[in-house]
Amino acid sequence: MVDKFFLNELFKSISFSYQRLFIIVLSVFIGALTCSAFLNIYFDIDTKLSKELKAYGANVMISPKQDENFISNAEYEKIKENLKARALTPFLYDFLNLGSTSGVVLGTDFRALKITKPFLEVKEGSFSLNDFDENSAFLGVNLAKQLGLKTGNELQIYNPNNGKSIKLTIKGILSSNDEFDSIVLAPLSVVQNLSDRAGINYANAVVYGNFDEVKAKTQAISNEFIDAKPISSVSLSEGLVLGKIKALMFLIILVVLIIVTTSVNTTLSSIIFSRKKEIALRLALGAKKSEIFKLFASECFIVSFFASLIGAFCGIFLANVFGYLIFNSSIDFRFIAVFIALIISLIFAFLAAFFPIKRALKINVCENLKGE
Numbered sequence: 001m002v003d004k005f006f007l008n009e010l011f012k013s014i015s016f017s018y019q020r021l022f023i024i025v026l027s028v029f030i031g032a033l034t035c036s037a038f039l040n041i042y043f044d045i046d047t048k049l050s051k052e053l054k055a056y057g058a059n060v061m062i063s064p065k066q067d068e069n070f071i072s073n074a075e076y077e078k079i080k081e082n083l084k085a086r087a088l089t090p091f092l093y094d095f096l097n098l099g100s101t102s103g104v105v106l107g108t109d110f111r112a113l114k115i116t117k118p119f120l121e122v123k124e125g126s127f128s129l130n131d132f133d134e135n136s137a138f139l140g141v142n143l144a145k146q147l148g149l150k151t152g153n154e155l156q157i158y159n160p161n162n163g164k165s166i167k168l169t170i171k172g173i174l175s176s177n178d179e180f181d182s183i184v185l186a187p188l189s190v191v192q193n194l195s196d197r198a199g200i201n202y203a204n205a206v207v208y209g210n211f212d213e214v215k216a217k218t219q220a221i222s223n224e225f226i227d228a229k230p231i232s233s234v235s236l237s238e239g240l241v242l243g244k245i246k247a248l249m250f251l252i253i254l255v256v257l258i259i260v261t262t263s264v265n266t267t268l269s270s271i272i273f274s275r276k277k278e279i280a281l282r283l284a285l286g287a288k289k290s291e292i293f294k295l296f297a298s299e300c301f302i303v304s305f306f307a308s309l310i311g312a313f314c315g316i317f318l319a320n321v322f323g324y325l326i327f328n329s330s331i332d333f334r335f336i337a338v339f340i341a342l343i344i345s346l347i348f349a350f351l352a353a354f355f356p357i358k359r360a361l362k363i364n365v366c367e368n369l370k371g372e
Contacts, residue, residue, distance in 0.1 A: 062221075
């Protein structure tokens with residue numbers, strides 16, 4: 001049965017100190033808000049940040065075993081089917097005649113190349129593939145200068161070994177400050193036809209997952225012909241970055257909660273100090289210390305619970321604000337994050353309130369009733 005007298009005393013106590021209790025409400029609200037926001041991000045950051053980091057290039061290398069010269073088209077199709085990569089870029093190189101000179105021609109998949117090698121800079125023309133066909137090509141900036149070619153010009157490519165040749169239209173001039181600056185980039189099928197090779201030299205891929213997950217996927221597709229492995233410097237760095245960011249998030253949550261605890265502790269101490277005579281009078285009239293503890297603890301719990309509950313749910317909106325600012329996407333709602341934020345906020349609020357309430361029960365009744 002509900003103790004109506006106790007409830008009446010409880011609401012009187014809350015109304016008596018509502019101005020100072022507002023500071024507790026605000027402090028706990030901010031603590032729960034921050035905790036919920038960062039926990040929601042924490043549970044979602046693996047996916048979000050992993051996608052962001054994968055935007056910086058390939059994290060898997062697929063090459064033929066040492067006794068093999070290239071990967072056959074059949075093997076390449078198996079890799080594509082089993083690896084389930086976000087992007088898989090094949091590479092087939094050949095040294096062919098380019099008009100009056102000779103040079104390296106690379107056959108590749110341009111749609112995948114834009115993902116596995118995202119830092120290709122378009123110096124002239126466009127890297128848009130909307131009007132790109134089998135008779136289109138890109139030139140590295142150094143080779144373009146050497147050949148005196150610009151966007152829209154045609155380039156004759158000839159293989160003296162089999163007599164095959166083709167004319168390709170230059171769609172763009174690319175720069176990447178590496179070997180790509182001195183080669184021709186053409187569709188894979190064109191280079192395979194010119195070279196009479198039904199395969200590729202190697203492939204790069206962007207595969208989602210942490211280092212162990214990526215390693216497991218590469219081991220699953222490796223066989224007597226294929227050697228697939230993560231690019232350790234990329235995959236391991238991703239794990240280290242994620243670990244450091246998560247540690248930083250926990251540190252921020254801890255600092256905020258410590259500030260909240262200090263604020264609640266100080267405010268509640270002030271409230272209790274202002275009500276010393278009331279506490280002394282209750283004790284003098286026969287109130288038990290456990291009843292006074294229950295009164296103040298209940299007061300703090302009710303205030304903290306509602307502040308934590310509202311703050312925890314508002315944290316979802318704060319998490320999404322951060323999500324759009326940092327990742328340009330929403331953060332998935334997870335009830336577990338809200339629940340954990342609520343529990344943590346209540347625990348810290350209880351710890352903050354416990355010692356001021358315990359000190360209040362040790363006051364000298366006679367001295368406080370005398371007004372000293």
